[in-house]
Amino acid sequence: MELSVLWFGIAVLAWVLFFVLEGFDFGVGFLGPLLGRTEAERGAAVRTVGPVWDGNEVWLVAAIGVTFAAFPDWYAALLSGLYLPMIALLLLLAVRGVAIEFRGKHDTARWRNRCDAALAASSLLLAGTWGAVLGVLVSGLALSPGGEVHVQGWLGGLGRSLDPLFGPWAVLGGFAGVLLTTVHGATFLALRTTGVLRQRARRLTIATAPALLVVALALFIAAGHAVVAAAAALLAVAAVAAWRRAEALAFAATTLAVAGSVVAVFTAHLQTGAGTGAWVLLRSTLGPSGDVTLGAAAASPAALHLITVAGVVILPGVLAYQAWSYWVFRRRVASGPSRRTARPAAVGRAAR
Amino acid sequence: MTIEDLTRLQFAVTTLYHYLFVPLSISLALFTALLQTAHLRRVRRGNTDDTFGRLSLLVGKLLMTTFAVGVVTGLVQEFQFGLSWSSFARFYGDVFGPTLAVEGMLAFFLEATFLGLWWFGRDRLPALVHLATIWIVAVGTAISAFVILAANSFMQNPVAYTIDAQTGRARLGSFSELLFNEVNLAAFPHTYAGAVMAGGALVMAVGVWHLLRGDYAEDTREFAAFRTLSRFGAWALLAGGGLVALSGDVLGKVITQVQPMKMAAAEALYRTTTGAPFSIFSYAPPGSDKPTFSLEVPGFLSFLAKGSFSAQVLGTKDLQDAYVAQFGPGDYVPWIPVAFWSFRLMIGVGMFAVVVAAAHLWVTRKSRVLRPDRRLAQGLLWSVGLLPLLPLAANSFGWIFTETARQPWLVFGLFKTADGVSPGLTFAEVAASLAAFTVVYGALAVVWVKLAVRLVRKGLPEIPAPAPTERAADDEFVTTY
Numbered sequence: 001m002e003l004s005v006l007w008f009g010i011a012v013l014a015w016v017l018f019f020v021l022e023g024f025d026f027g028v029g030f031l032g033p034l035l036g037r038t039e040a041e042r043g044a045a046v047r048t049v050g051p052v053w054d055g056n057e058v059w060l061v062a063a064i065g066v067t068f069a070a071f072p073d074w075y076a077a078l079l080s081g082l083y084l085p086m087i088a089l090l091l092l093l094a095v096r097g098v099a100i101e102f103r104g105k106h107d108t109a110r111w112r113n114r115c116d117a118a119l120a121a122s123s124l125l126l127a128g129t130w131g132a133v134l135g136v137l138v139s140g141l142a143l144s145p146g147g148e149v150h151v152q153g154w155l156g157g158l159g160r161s162l163d164p165l166f167g168p169w170a171v172l173g174g175f176a177g178v179l180l181t182t183v184h185g186a187t188f189l190a191l192r193t194t195g196v197l198r199q200r201a202r203r204l205t206i207a208t209a210p211a212l213l214v215v216a217l218a219l220f221i222a223a224g225h226a227v228v229a230a231a232a233a234l235l236a237v238a239a240v241a242a243w244r245r246a247e248a249l250a251f252a253a254t255t256l257a258v259a260g261s262v263v264a265v266f267t268a269h270l271q272t273g274a275g276t277g278a279w280v281l282l283r284s285t286l287g288p289s290g291d292v293t294l295g296a297a298a299a300s301p302a303a304l305h306l307i308t309v310a311g312v313v314i315l316p317g318v319l320a321y322q323a324w325s326y327w328v329f330r331r332r333v334a335s336g337p338s339r340r341t342a343r344p345a346a347v348g349r350a351a352r
Numbered sequence: 353m354t355i356e357d358l359t360r361l362q363f364a365v366t367t368l369y370h371y372l373f374v375p376l377s378i379s380l381a382l383f384t385a386l387l388q389t390a391h392l393r394r395v396r397r398g399n400t401d402d403t404f405g406r407l408s409l410l411v412g413k414l415l416m417t418t419f420a421v422g423v424v425t426g427l428v429q430e431f432q433f434g435l436s437w438s439s440f441a442r443f444y445g446d447v448f449g450p451t452l453a454v455e456g457m458l459a460f461f462l463e464a465t466f467l468g469l470w471w472f473g474r475d476r477l478p479a480l481v482h483l484a485t486i487w488i489v490a491v492g493t494a495i496s497a498f499v500i501l502a503a504n505s506f507m508q509n510p511v512a513y514t515i516d517a518q519t520g521r522a523r524l525g526s527f528s529e530l531l532f533n534e535v536n537l538a539a540f541p542h543t544y545a546g547a548v549m550a551g552g553a554l555v556m557a558v559g560v561w562h563l564l565r566g567d568y569a570e571d572t573r574e575f576a577a578f579r580t581l582s583r584f585g586a587w588a589l590l591a592g593g594g595l596v597a598l599s600g601d602v603l604g605k606v607i608t609q610v611q612p613m614k615m616a617a618a619e620a621l622y623r624t625t626t627g628a629p630f631s632i633f634s635y636a637p638p639g640s641d642k643p644t645f646s647l648e649v650p651g652f653l654s655f656l657a658k659g660s661f662s663a664q665v666l667g668t669k670d671l672q673d674a675y676v677a678q679f680g681p682g683d684y685v686p687w688i689p690v691a692f693w694s695f696r697l698m699i700g701v702g703m704f705a706v707v708v709a710a711a712h713l714w715v716t717r718k719s720r721v722l723r724p725d726r727r728l729a730q731g732l733l734w735s736v737g738l739l740p741l742l743p744l745a746a747n748s749f750g751w752i753f754t755e756t757a758r759q760p761w762l763v764f765g766l767f768k769t770a771d772g773v774s775p776g777l778t779f780a781e782v783a784a785s786l787a788a789f790t791v792v793y794g795a796l797a798v799v800w801v802k803l804a805v806r807l808v809r810k811g812l813p814e815i816p817a818p819a820p821t822e823r824a825a826d827d828e829f830v831t832t833y
Contacts, residue, residue, distance in 0.1 A: 050468070050472060051468040051469065051471070051472035051473070052465075052468055053468075054420075054423065054464040054465070054467065054468050055461065055464045055465035055468055057423070057427075057464070058456065058460050058461050058464045058465070060427065061427065061430060061456040061460055062453070062456045062457055062461070064430055064431060064434075065430065065449070065452045065453035065455070065456040065457070066453050068430075068433070068434065068441065068445060068448070068449035068452055068453065069445075069449030069450045069452065069453035070449070070453075072441055072442055072445020072446065072449055073442055073445075075433075075434045075441060075445065075449070076434050076438035076439075076441040076442050076445070076774075077438070078434065079431055079434030079435045079438065079441075080434060080435060080436075080438035080774040080776055080777065081776070083435055083436075083774070083777065083781050083785070084781055084784065084785065086431060086435055087435065087785045087788060087789075088788075090424075090427055090428050090431055091788055091789070091792045093424055093427060094424035094425065094427075094428075094792060094796065095792065097420055097423060097424040098420050098421060098424060098796060098799065098800075100420075101416060101417065101419075101420035102417060102420065102799065102803055105413060105416065105417055105803055105807065106803060106806050106807075146775065147438075147442075148438065148774065148775045148776035149776045150775070150776045152778060153778075155780065156778070156779075156780040157778025157779060157780035157781055158778070158780045158781060158784060160776065160778050160781060161781060299445060299446045299449060299450075299524075300446050300516070300523045300524065302446075302523065302524050302525065303446045303447075303449065303450050303523070303524045306450050306524065306527045307450050307453055307454070310450070310453070310454050310457065310458070311453075311457065314454075314457045314458050315457060318457060318461045318465075321461075321462075321465055321466075322461070322465055325465050325468060325469050328469060328473055328476055328477065329472060329473075329476070
């Protein structure tokens with residue numbers, strides 16, 4: 001197998017891990033304040049991701065780093081073509097990270113409420129904007145043969161990189177992003193909390209999954225991609241599992257649904273260059289001459305060889321200690337009184 | 353203002369801002385690890401005094417808040433090459449991409465994951481494992497710094513590459529050669545020591561502030577703890593200052609070799625001179641090639657550059673002529689006043705901080721304490737507000753010098769800054785993003801300072817007892833699938 005194909009796989013894996021892990025982080029970010037009615041409940045929601053969100057976000061560093069290292073042209077075209085949306089994402093991530101990290105470092109109700117508001121708003125916008133950006137990846141960018149978007153656009157040039165966000169695929173992606181994040185975050189919260197928070201999160205999963213199912217089926221009819229059908233089936237599984245109180249199964253189902261959707265987006269155009277045999281990483285809406293292809297975008301064999309050696313040595317270790325950190329924090333986070341904690345003897349098997 | 357100017361301004365603003373938090377994260381991680389190690393050693397010996405444990409918690413809290421801002425602003429750095437400098441990313445991606453990827457995979461994952469484990473794992477991990485987590489963070493920050501500085505060192509002194517004849521792009525040769533670039537070997541200790549100075553100044557200021565405010569009576573544990581913290585910070589500042597001077601001397605000589613124009617600009621040395629003097633201050637009217645006034649140390653520039661008081665140092669005019677012959681017509685002289693003054697301010701501001709630290713160590717020598725009624729102590733009190741800013745300012749001046757005195761080159765001798773900007777980028781986009789960065793970064797700075805001041809004001813934190821509710825909840829999870 002060519003190293004560039006291997007690294008395409010690793011890049012997609014890194015993006016998948018980022019969206020799966022940060023997907024529930026984002027969900028918890030805006031569901032916490034929504035489902036937590038008291039400050040203690042909101043605090044418990046944030047604590048479910050507190051120890052791990054930072055490690056999760058590093059998958060974005062890994063994803064963009066691997067994309068840069070293995071496919072410099074893809075990295076350059078994607079980021080410069082989506083300049084303003086990417087800046088917005090970075091600034092939203094900045095606000096969100098600081099809101100999580102600063103929330104517990106000072107103890108007045110006003111401080112925490114402000115942090116919660118910033119966390120909820122940025123998380124919701126992030127879910128929508130990332131969804132829209134993934135939608136743009138499906139529709140493509142107006143790339144000229146040099147790999148750049150040269151269209152000036154409206155508003156004295158601001159439209160150049162904002163315009164793609166207003167296409168039908170981007171809008172649909174934005175909606176799907178928010179909905180999928182809601183279900184994914186809710187199944188995670190149900191898995192990681194106790195008491196009322198757990199009950200509310202479970203109910204939210206049961207209520208939202210069918211809506212997403214409809215969106216997924218509509219997408220399937222429009223795009224005909226088998227992965228979308230699989231995602232729809234998984235959401236049905238999640239809803240049923242939540243209803244049956246099988247929380248780990250529900251979370252596993254939404255995880256696979258997010259992963260499948262991301263894989264579908266990144267492989268959407270691989271085969272469009274079938275005539276020339278070139279795999280398309282990023283489609284140009286101006287015609288095939290602007291397409292960013294796997295072969296042309298790949299770094300030199302020496303660079304790929306280097307990151308292969310580094311990746312083989314380092315990545316299994318990363319996965320191992322991240323898994324360990326999830327194991328260390330496997331305990332549920334208490335979220336205040338509920339019917340169950342009033343009768344400790346009933347806790348346990350009754351949870352099934 | 354052109355798109356290139358605005359893009360450069362944006363890069364400078366975002367990078368200098370990021371670099372306010374990086375050195376603090378590096379050093380506070382090291383200090384937290386050291387203090388917690390001291391605490392654990394005492395506990396093992398049966399000493400019930402938890403001063404070092406509480407100090408490690410205070411420094412650790414500062415680390416957590418600082419690291420958070422460092423992470424989110426560092427993410428911007430990693431995207432920036434594709435956002436605004438896509439031509440540069442295409443040319444240089446083969447060298448820079450792997451460096452960034454390796455930094456992310458090798459070091460940044462370590463830092464982020466283990467910092468979470470350290471903060472939340474206090475009552476879930478055995479004491480030694482918990483101590484190991486913060487040491488892993490400290491080592492991770494050092495690895496990060498080394499790898500990222502290797503990428504920057506390539507831009508100062510390109511090594512380990514070939515130019516692809518077909519595409520005209522840089523191709524990576526040997527990664528170990530890239531990492532062990534002679535510029536990096538001098539720049540890493542210099543930068544790391546500068547980071548230790550920044551953290552040292554911060555914790556020293558925290559300690560001195562509590563002592564002089566009179567929050568605690570002299571016989572309390574808290575008073576003793578802050579005295580310890582202030583002296584710990586002062587020693588770090590002093591040690592960092594010594595290493596900065598030594599490594600800076602080595603770095604200066606290496607740079608004189610690989611980028612003679614940078615050192616000539618730092619000294620505003622117009623003509624090649626034998627036994628060149630070092631001017632501490634000089635004034636030249638615009639357009640003239642000779643200063644009308646200057647305060648000089650004879651032969652010292654030659655010594656700094658080559659290690660001999662009588663060595664020959666090349667001047668900007670001769671270098672310009674040589675570069676025109678080598679690279680074709682163009683202006684190869686960087687902006688001299690910026691180079692000249694940033695170089696001096698870096699040294700002067702850093703040295704001033706070291707003097708303050710030495711004064712504090714002298715005043716509090718043996719078992720002496722600070723007396724708010726003594727003049728030297730009052731001077732110290734006056735300087736505590738300023739003190740944490742001094743090494744940070746010195747670090748920033750150092751980066752301004754390093755990056756602007758390389759111009760017009762992005763990669764010295766290979767790739768010009770003007771050729772690196774994203775070709776499709778519009779003026780409106782850069783202006784809008786610069787405005788957005790200014791607003792969000794400004795707000796982050798205000799919130800960070802507010803939070804840090806509150807954390808410090810609260811005094812020495814208690815080591816929290818394990819939370820009982822979560823243990824009870826644990827049983828529930830075991831029986832849930």
